Amino acid sequence: NSFRYHVVGLFYCLSFENSRCCATFHVLPFKLHSLCIINHILSPESHSLKLLLVVVTSIFPNTFLPLLEARTDVPTQTPWKAPIMWEGMFDGTLYDKAHLEANSSVALTVFAIAKFCHFLVSLVRYKHFMIGIPVTYYIFTDIPEDIPDFVLGPERTMKVLYVPRHARWQDISMMRMKTLSKIIDLEISYTYPYIFCLDVDSIFENRFGTEALGESVAVLHSHYYTVKQDEFTYDRNPKSKAYMKTGDYYYHAALFGDKKNNVEALWHDESHLNKYYWLHKPTKLLSPEYCWDDSFYPTIITTLNKHTRT
Numbered sequence: 001n002s003f004r005y006h007v008v009g010l011f012y013c014l015s016f017e018n019s020r021c022c023a024t025f026h027v028l029p030f031k032l033h034s035l036c037i038i039n040h041i042l043s044p045e046s047h048s049l050k051l052l053l054v055v056v057t058s059i060f061p062n063t064f065l066p067l068l069e070a071r072t073d074v075p076t077q078t079p080w081k082a083p084i085m086w087e088g089m090f091d092g093t094l095y096d097k098a099h100l101e102a103n104s105s106v107a108l109t110v111f112a113i114a115k116f117c118h119f120l121v122s123l124v125r126y127k128h129f130m131i132g133i134p135v136t137y138y139i140f141t142d143i144p145e146d147i148p149d150f151v152l153g154p155e156r157t158m159k160v161l162y163v164p165r166h167a168r169w170q171d172i173s174m175m176r177m178k179t180l181s182k183i184i185d186l187e188i189s190y191t192y193p194y195i196f197c198l199d200v201d202s203i204f205e206n207r208f209g210t211e212a213l214g215e216s217v218a219v220l221h222s223h224y225y226t227v228k229q230d231e232f233t234y235d236r237n238p239k240s241k242a243y244m245k246t247g248d249y250y251y252h253a254a255l256f257g258d259k260k261n262n263v264e265a266l267w268h269d270e271s272h273l274n275k276y277y278w279l280h281k282p283t284k285l286l287s288p289e290y291c292w293d294d295s296f297y298p299t300i301i302t303t304l305n306k307h308t309r310t
Contacts, residue, residue: 071089080281084287085286092207092211095209095213102193104133111163111200114165117200120148123202123203128204137152137159141160180197214284215283216283217285218249219252219288219290223293229246232274234271234274235271235275243275244271247274248277
């Protein structure tokens with residue numbers, strides 16, 4: 001079975017089309033950086049865990065519903081004509097209606113390891129994520145007995161799955177993707193057309209709805225969307241498979257890279273995400289509003305309608 005999935009900023013949005021599951025994986029010649037699309041396999045040469053990037057296909061291949069109006073204060077389209085979704089540019093009810101008619105559903109995967117379990121309370125209790133369509137929380141944790149019985153809203157379910165703990169966070173990230181690939185292959189790809197992989201310490205503060213779903217979705221990094229391109233922290237190490245001399249945007253991420261050359265990418269998952277999306281342009285970008293960090297530029301936060309913060 002094959003599934004193709006893509007990721008979004010701090011979250012990665014995975015989109016499947018069950019009727020077109022093929023059996024091909026494409027190993028890309030570079031490390032994954034940010035929230036890209038990935039899977040893992042064992043290399044027959046080294047028997048070491050490798051990353052596989054998988055391109056995602058959506059049940060809405062090019063569903064760009066009418067925008068309310070263009071904004072002149074921010075960029076709203078990429079050079080390759082992909083929309084950049086900002087507050088005030090879309091009618092969420094139109095997207096919700098389209099996805100309701102298509103019986104869309106979302107799997108939200110979260111890794112809550114060790115002390116990070118306490119963040120689940122804030123994450124789950126907020127009501128802004130994909131309201132109106134079914135959502136299942138997949139909670140991966142090393143201490144399932146510590147996960148409380150949450151009172152979930154309508155059309156919300158939760159599954160708690162055990163995963164072992166690892167000493168280094170880089171190793172946790174690597175095993176996270178291996179774990180995700182297994183659960184996607186065995187279960188999620190047959191049930192949910194979309195999957196979001198979200199950092200456990202994220203908090204929904206406003207609508208994060210179906211307008212965020214798409215064929216290949218990336219989120220602009222809130223720390224870099226106002227700075228010049230030469231200040232982007234791409235991985236400049238030529239020995240790294242995430243190496244980039246230049247790029248388009250700087251995307252937010254939460255993944256990792258392989259260690260083929262014993263070189264870890266500068267920012268691990270984020271470096272590989274940016275490399276991936278430099279070579280494979282996303283079909284939709286989410287504004288920094290979708291993944292805001294309150295520690296970034298506090299003087300201009302009031303101008304943003306934050307959807308999620310970390």
